[in-house]
Amino acid sequence: MNNMEKVFTYYDNHASATEGLYLDAVLEASEKWLDQPSAVDLQDPDKEEIRKGIQLALLKGLKQSTQAHHQMTPDTIGFLIGYLVNKLLDSTQPVTLLDPAAGTGNLLFTVLNQYKGSASASAVEIDDVLIQIAAATANLLELPVSFYLQDALRPLPIDVVDAVVSDLPVGYYPDDEVAMDYELMAPEGHAFSHYLYIEQSMRYVKSGGYGLFIVPSRLLTAEGAEPILHFVKEHKLLRGLLELPSSLFADQRFAKSILLLQQPPNDNFVLPDVLLAKIPELGNATAMQKFFDKLSTWMEEGEE
Secondary structure (H helix, E strand, O other): OOHHHHHHHHHHHHHHOOOOOHHHHHHHHHHHHHHOHHHOOOOOOOHHHHHHHHHHHHHHHHHOOOOOOOOOOOHHHHHHHHHHHHHHOOOOOOEEEEEOOOOOOHHHHHHHHHOOOOEEEEEEEOOHHHHHHHHHHHHHHOOOEEEEEOOOOOOOOOOOEEEEEEEOOOOEEOOHHHHOOOOOOOOOOOEEHHHHHHHHHHHOEEEEEEEEEEEEOOOOOOOOOHHHHHHHHHOOOEEEEEEOOHHHOOOHHHOEEEEEEEOOOOOOOOOOOOEEEEOOOOOOHHHHHHHHHHHHHHHHHHHO
C-alpha cells in the first residue's frame, strides 16, 4: 500500500472496530495517532498524502451523516483555489488566511499545502465534532491554524487577513437579530446565509486583500440577486466570477462558481475589468493552459 492507502486503512480499521458514528471514530483515531506517532507506519510521507488519506476516511464518514451541511469540497476545486491564492498573494511575505465555514478543514488544508510561501490561518466552524476533527488533522499535518468554535456571523476574535477562502453554506440564516447588523439583511423574512458570509468575510480582509468563495453559479444573476450584486458593486469588491466545469456537478441546478472579490487597496481605487470566465473541463490540457494564460494576463493588467 502507498502512504495514502495506509492512512485510510488505519482510520477505517479503527472505525470498524469501534461502535458508534464513523466520524467520531475518525476523531478518536486522529487523537490516538497524535499520542502515538508510530501508530501509522509511513515511508517518507508528505502532507498531501496524509491529508488525502484522512479525506477518504472523512468522505466515508460524511456519507453516513444525516446532516445536509456535512459536505466536503472536492480536491479539484481546492486545487483551483490554491492556484489562485498563489497567483494573487505575495509569497515573499508571510500571509494570513481565513475560512469562516471550515467544516473538517479540507479546503483550507489543501490551499495551505499548496501555498509556496509562509502562511498561517484561522478557521471558524459551529459544529463541535467537525472542528475537533479539523484541529486534529491540522496537528497531524503540522499546519499553523487557529480554530474558533462559534457562529461565524457573530464578531470574530481575529485580525484582518490577506485572503478568505471558503465553500459557503447556502440557505437561510435563522438568527434575525444577528443579521440586523448586516447590509444584506433581507427586508422581509430570513437573510441568505451565503450573502451574510460574504459580507462578514470581507470585513476581515485587509486593504488590497482577497475573498475567494465557492458559490452557486447564478449567485449574481438569479431572480432576487439584486442585493448581493449591488453590495459588491457599491463597495468596489467584484473582480471575477469563474464558472466551474459542469462535469463536477451531477445536477446542474447545483453548479458552483468561484467568486473573486478584493478589498480596494486605497480610496482612489478604480475597479479593473471584471473577469467572467468558464473553467474548461480539467482533462482538456490545452484548454486549461489557455485558461491559465488568460487568467495570468488579466491579473497582470489588474496590477498595472
